[in-house]
Amino acid sequence: MRTTVLSYLEESAEKYPQKTAFFDEKNGITFSELKDQAVRLAWHIKEEISGRRNPVLIYLPKDISSIVAFMGTLYSGNFYTPTDIRFPAEKVISVMDALKPTTVLVNNQTKEKFLKFAADRNVTLINIDEVDPKEHPESKELIDAILDVDPVYVFFTSGSTGVPKGVIINNHNVIDYIDWAVSALPISDKTIMGSQSPFYFDISTQDIYATLKTGATLGIIPPKYFAFPARAMQFIKERHINFLYWVPSAFVNVANFDILSSIALDEVELIMFGGEVMPVKQLNYWKRHLPNLKTIANVYGPTEATVNCTYYIVDRAFNDNETLPLGKACENTGLLVLDDDGNCIDPSQIGVQGELCVYGSSLSAGYWDDTEKTDEKYVINPLCKHYREKMYLTGDLVYYNERGELVFAGRKDFQIKHSGYRIELGEIEAAAMGNQAITNVCASYDSEKKQIVLFYQGDVSEEAIRDYLLDVIPKYMVPTVYHQLQRFPYNDNGKIDRKKLKEDYILKD
Amino acid sequence: MEEIYKILKDLRPEFDFTESEDFVEDGFLDSFDIISLVSTIEEKFNVKIDGLDVVPENFCSADAIIALIRKSGGTI
Structure with a gap:
């Protein structure tokens, strides 16, 4: 029985012990090394803090050290919230105020920086570079203690009052999403993904856990390369990356600088985008310049429903001025389109707009320390009349086109999507x-x-x-x-x- | 030179570019800034910057940016 996302790592460490699981600009780590380092870190965390389900803030650069920290945190029975070391101190502090982490993971590189603004915080600071190497650390006992309702991470999105909202994502949420992702998308042990998304943004959920499940490899493209897209493309070429799941603006940037005319990416077989609307003009540029492109996927979903709840595998040509549909529901995801009176809009009502609502196993438990906001956004499914079923109101307006595909129409309130x-x-x-x-x-x-x-x-x-x-x-x-x-x-x-x-x-x- | 500093100041008024040895290393310019900067330069100096020239070495200083404009066929 699969109760934790860590079983992906356990299985891949068994099946592909010497294969590179993750690499960044400077280093690589195999599945078995990752497991060993993570388990050692977990025992170290357990020595430092007691109990389970503690929030652990990760203050590390976007490289392999973060991956070890995430896995170590999970093995210890706790959950993680990544932050960005490039954020202004106030932003990190506002996340800390909302999350109230018991523990913060830093390394030699980030410790001083963290202490500069947070020395007075009552947290247990763990420097992951100081973990004692133990012989053959034991993981079974750690894994057995985990339930699938235990959180994996809490990701913060910005809130209307200026206070960030933390979305709690459990093991069963991630397992449900990853089961869909690896069945709907061509991901295998031959796949080398190129990570663009920050680790506090949930595209990274697929990057990390689909890699662990399938024995693929995730290449962490250094964030600074995206300011100079030619560098990012060179990295992809040199490292044989063949799978790109990014926010549209990263694809758009490369297209606008026309980098692919000079740097040919012969190995890329799949591109996938979500988080905002992908402009077709730049998509067509990518299509023209990738000779071995086999799959294009447009995905959509709120963090509250775990990464994505709809997908569209591009199966026809689009003109530059057309828009891509959102497509249909991911497997095991329930979708409703409701009008202002709570009536369900069905696919025969072409062009009629309503709010997209989601239910199913991908639905998160709600917001961290905010029952009021949770009750406001997670309501009872009005079509389920005889028992209580939770449903999430996305606040996104959609309609059906003549092919029965869902199409995005805009935000219901003032929330915007900007640069992903x-x-x-x-x-x-x-x-x-x-x-x-x-x-x-x-x-x-x-x-x-x-x-x-x-x-x-x-x-x-x-x-x-x-x-x-x-x-x-x-x-x-x-x-x-x-x-x-x-x-x-x-x-x-x-x-x-x-x-x-x-x-x-x-x-x- | 003054013209370049003026463009940079308009882009990120919070930084003193004249004091920086390396704009990129100092974190003065991120991906959004590079995009704006390239389009401003293209418009102002009537040049087309090759995407392959959009590398840190060509944006690290005012001198480097001037060299890039000249290399791209512009006069400054």
């Missing part, structure tokens, strides 16, 4: 309002130009606001366009008229 990140405009507003000089603020999104726009009132320069925001929120959330207004337009409810602002400033040019 999910951002609540409210969080940006909350951060900007923290500046004393700002009296009124409204964040908006120019989906055409892909720019976050900030409207504000107050005697302060654009530069000063930027400087201020860069210290409190990650750069990908910092607006790029600013409009200083004498007064804001309001609607009848006395709320800022966002629609009017958008019409007057964003849509007009």
